[in-house]
Structure formats: structure tokens, C-alpha cells
Amino acid sequence: MESPATNTDHARTREANQAHPERHHEQRSDRSKGATERPGYGQLLRTEGAWSFLLPGFLARQPYAMLTISIVLLVEHTTGSFGLAGAVSATAGIAMAVIAPQSGRLADRFGQGAVLFPQVFLHALTIAALIAVAVLDAPLWALFVAAVPAGATAPQISPMVRARWAARLQGTPLMTTAAAFESVTDEFTFVVGPVLATALCTGVHPAAGLVAEAAVSLVGGLVFAAQRRTQPASARAGGAGGKEAPVHGADGGTASALAVPGARVLVAAVLGIGMVFGGMQVSLTAFTESIGRPGINGVMYGAFAAGNMLAAVAVGAIRWKRGPQTRLLAAYPALVLAAALVAVAAQLGPWAVLLGALGTLAGLCVAPCMITCFTLIETLVPAGARTEAFTWLTGAVALGQAAGSTVAGQLADHSGAGAGFFAPLAGTGLALLVLLAFRGALHPPHGSLVAARGLGHRTTVPVD
Structure with a gap:
């Protein structure tokens, strides 16, 4: 039963709708539009200022x-x-x-x-020293000494692009779309980059790949760094009244992002994903060579x-x-299961078609886990x-790749070509145990949620 006040409010609403039918229609249209609008790639790419950092960012991340x-x-x-070449390369990757x-x-x-401005110049100098x-x-x-600064000074463009997306889209459904877009871009980069480097090293000069890497890093990095309008406000600016607040530790100093427990859990999850990348690369190479068909490794x-x-x-x-927490806890077991199927299939015999299908x-199971992290x-x-x-997550991918390729190589050398596929299974299995044990850390520690109301407009909503 409704109160008299409520009945009065309903009557006033009906009168207003009858007096202004066009306004009532617009309101219904707006609600319908908001309910059916999907956070697609077209909407993402129409974000104001996006192309100003996407294009130079794509160029600058190729190296x-x-x-x-x-x-x-x-x-x-x-x-x-x-x-020896692999050891020197791994040294640069770890650095x-x-x-x-x-x-x-x-x-x-x-x-x-x-x-970025000093980093790209320093990187070009260290690459020149490694070549010399x-x-x-x-x-x-x-060689090992020169490889350390060459790897340590490599510009981290991909995390910077992701940070620009986050600064513009925080709290909107488009954040997942942006993470997916960046994952596709990174995957495309790791398809094109090695092919380009190999073509230059084998067709022009053995050092041409590194020369191109340094040149593209320098040019692309400088152009990307010049896009200051879209970069997130620095913590120093935030402390002076900007939007980005610095992260403080218990002692009052600036704390690392790893001070957040959930970040450490996600690093462990991404380490496992990195072991899939590294383990699959080495294991597929060993498998195709063992069956006498090395040419299908690339396929x-x-x-x-x-x-x-x-x-x-x-x-x-x-x-x-x-929510992303639920999605990650559902997707990661699927990745472990897929890795197990690949490892078992590799032991059954030289069935390249079956192994390719399971690969x-x-x-298919990697991307949902990576994007959600x-x-x-x-x-x-x-x-x-x-x-x-x-950068902790991208660094964890690199460390996982190094660990996965090393473990897979040792298993393939000592226990047969198919044994290398147990490296991705071991890495993802251990990571899943960490996720399950510390899944509570994946939830934000504060007591509020951010509800999206269009791009660039966010309202804090209290949670009971």
C-alpha cells in the first residue's frame, strides 16, 4: 500500500509527462540507449585523444x-x-x-x-655498445656486461599506453575493451617484430636488426613522449593539486605497486602465462624437429x-x-586444463594436427586470463x-618466458621432445594454486565502487 505522499508524487509525474510528452520520450530513449550500448572497439577508438598516443605507441613498441x-x-x-647467443639474450631479457x-x-x-626522453637516447647508446x-x-x-644495460634501458611503451587508457577510462566498461585491444596489439607486435628482425639480420647484416631496433626506439619513443596532453598526471603534479595521488608506504615514503597484495597475486598469475609462451615456443621447435618436419614449427x-x-x-x-575477479578464477583453470591436454597429447605420438588444434x-584460453589480469x-x-x-605484469611475462623456455629446453634435452610441454602445465598449475589461496586479495580494499556514467564522468557509489 502506497502512502499519500507517494500517490501525490506519481500524480505529479503523470501530469509532467502529459504536459511535456517530448521530454518523457527523450528520457525513455536515453535509458534504452544506455541499456543497449555496448563497449565495443569503435567506441573505444573514438575516445578523445586516443589516436594521438595509439599510432606513435604502436611504432615505439615494435622494438x-x-x-x-x-x-x-x-x-x-x-x-x-x-x-651462448641464447644466454646473452636471456641476460638482456632478465635485465x-x-x-x-x-x-x-x-x-x-x-x-x-x-x-622517456633520456631513456631512448641511453638505450640507443647501449645498443651501439653491444653491437661494437x-x-x-x-x-x-x-657480451654479458653489454647486454645488461641494453636490456635495462629498453623503453616500456606498452605499459605506458595502458596507463594512458586507464587514466581516461577508469571506472567505465571500456577498460576491459582497452585491455583486450592492447593484448591484440602486443600479440601482433610479437608476430611482426621477430619476422622483421630476422629478415634484416639475415638479408642485410647480422647487426641490422639491432640497428633498426635502436632507431625505431629512438624515433617512436620521442614522438610518443611528445604527446604530453594524453599522458597521466604525475604523482608529483598530484601532490601539488593534480588528480594523480602518489602512493605512500607505511613510513611515509613512496611505496611500490607491489605493496598491494592483489598486485603480487596477479604477478604470479602472469608469470604462469609467460611460462606458457616460453614453453610452447621451445617445445614446438623440439617437437617438429623430432618428427622430421621443422618447417611446420612456424605454422x-x-x-x-x-x-x-x-x-x-x-x-x-x-x-x-x-566481475573480473570471477572471470579470472573461471578462466585460469581452463588454461591449466588446456595446458594439460597439450602435454598429454605430446606424449601419445607424433600427431602434429592434434597438437596444433590443442595449441x-x-x-584461446591465454587471452581471457591475460586481459583480466x-x-x-x-x-x-x-x-x-x-x-x-x-610494467610489473609485462616484466613478469618476460621472466615467465625465460623460465618456461629454460625448463622446457632442459626437459626436451633429457626426457624427449614431448616432455617440454610439461613446463607450461607446471607454471600455470602453480599460479592457479596462488590464485585460489589468495583470491581474497583480488578485491579492492576500499569500500566503494566506481560506476561509469559516460566517458570521463565517474561517480563514487557507496557499498553497504
Whole structure:
């Protein structure tokens, strides 16, 4: 039974609707539009200022996928050893993964442009030094010494692009679409970059891959850094009244993004995903060589990568009703199951078609996990630590790749070509245990949610 006051309100509403029918129609249209609007890629790419950082960002991130393969090809040419070339390349990759979060932290504190401008010049100099050491037949220890700064100074463009998306889209459904778009772009980069580097090293000069890597890093990095209008406000500016607040530790100093427990859980999850990438690359190479068909290695890994890209496109196009925490806890077990199927199939016999199909399935399961991890970390860490947080995840992928390729290679050498596929299974299995044990850390610690009301408009909604 309604109160007299309520009946009076209903009467007033009916009178207003009768007096202004066009206004009533507009209100109903707006609600209908809001209910049916989907956070698709078209809407994402129409975000104000997006193209100003997407195009230079796409160019500037290509060297990230060219660096390690270019080092392998140059060092193998000058030393004649793939083993030594791989070790030097891994040294650069580990240095990149360890130092990247620190450069991200500096970018959060001082601004992306302030970090990128000196970083790209320093990277070009360290690449030149590595080329000189390799070409001039310097002692082997010099190669490892030169590889450390070459990897450590590599610009982290992908996390910076993700941080720009997060700054513009925080709290909107488009954040998942942006994460999916970036995953597709990264996957495409890792398809094009190695092919370009290999063509330059084999067709022009063994050092041409690294020369191109340094040149594109310099030009692309400078153009990207010049787009200051779209970069997130630095923590220093936030402290002076800007929007981005710095992250403080218990002692009052600036804390790392890893101070957030959920961020550490996501790093473990992404490490497992990295082991899938590294383990699949080495294991497929060993498998195809063992069956006498090394030429299909590219096709089989391409099927895995295609599955990853297709799933990433689909994840970004869907308007999810479940939260990212639920999606991750549902998607990761599927990834572990797919890795288990691939490992078992590799033991059954030289069935390349079956293994290729299951590899595609594994790729389909990778993208939802990866995208959700990047979506989640944006909700867990403070705004002033976004770039650092994203670089921890990309660094974890690199470390996982190095670990996965190393473990898979050792298993393939000592237990047969098919044994290498147990490396992705082990990595994802351990990561799943961490996710399940610490799943409570995946929820934001504050007591409010952010509800989207159009791009650039966010309202804090209290939660009972």
C-alpha cells in the first residue's frame, strides 16, 4: 500500500509527462540507449585523444619484440654458438624485466615524457655498445656486461599506453575493451617484430636488426613522449593539486605497486602465462624437429598465436556481467586444463594436427586470463602507481618466458621432445594454486565502487 505522499508524487509525474510528452520520450530513449550500448572497439577508438598516443605507441613498441631475437642472431653469427647467443639474450631479457618496474615507477612520479626522453637516447647508446662488442670479437664476458644495460634501458611503451587508457577510462566498461585491444596489439607486435628482425639480420647484416631496433626506439619513443596532453598526471603534479595521488608506504615514503597484495597475486598469475609462451615456443621447435618436419614449427606456433588473438578480440567485444575477479578464477583453470591436454597429447605420438588444434585451444584460453589480469590491476593499485603496476605484469611475462623456455629446453634435452610441454602445465598449475589461496586479495580494499556514467564522468557509489 502506497502512502499519500507517494500517490501525490506519481500524480505529479503523470501530469509532467502529459504536459511535456517530448521530454518523457527523450528520457525513455536515453535509458534504452544506455541499456543497449555496448563497449565495443569503435567506441573505444573514438575516445578523445586516443589516436594521438595509439599510432606513435604502436611504432615505439615494435622494438620490444625485436631486441632478444636480434641479439641471438648477432651473437650467434659472431660466436657460432646458439647456446651462448641464447644466454646473452636471456641476460638482456632478465635485465629488462627487473629494471622495467623501476622505470615505470619513475614515470608515475615524474611523468612519462620526463622518463622517456633520456631513456631512448641511453638505450640507443647501449645498443651501439653491444653491437661494437659483438662485432669486434671482444671477450665473452664483455657480451654479458653489454647486454645488461641494453636490456635495462629498453623503453616500456606498452605499459605506458595502458596507463594512458586507464587514466581516461577508469571506472567505465571500456577498460576491459582497452585491455583486450592492447593484448591484440602486443600479440601482433610479437608476430611482426621477430619476422622483421630476422629478415634484416639475415638479408642485410647480422647487426641490422639491432640497428633498426635502436632507431625505431629512438624515433617512436620521442614522438610518443611528445604527446604530453594524453599522458597521466604525475604523482608529483598530484601532490601539488593534480588528480594523480602518489602512493605512500607505511613510513611515509613512496611505496611500490607491489605493496598491494592483489598486485603480487596477479604477478604470479602472469608469470604462469609467460611460462606458457616460453614453453610452447621451445617445445614446438623440439617437437617438429623430432618428427622430421621443422618447417611446420612456424605454422603450429602461429595457430597458438591466432587462438590468442581471436580470444582477445572476443573478450573486448563482450559486455561482461561478471566481475573480473570471477572471470579470472573461471578462466585460469581452463588454461591449466588446456595446458594439460597439450602435454598429454605430446606424449601419445607424433600427431602434429592434434597438437596444433590443442595449441589453438591453449591460445584461446591465454587471452581471457591475460586481459583480466591487466583489467584487475588497474582497479587494485592507486592511480599514481599504474605505470609501475603494468610494467610489473609485462616484466613478469618476460621472466615467465625465460623460465618456461629454460625448463622446457632442459626437459626436451633429457626426457624427449614431448616432455617440454610439461613446463607450461607446471607454471600455470602453480599460479592457479596462488590464485585460489589468495583470491581474497583480488578485491579492492576500499569500500566503494566506481560506476561509469559516460566517458570521463565517474561517480563514487557507496557499498553497504
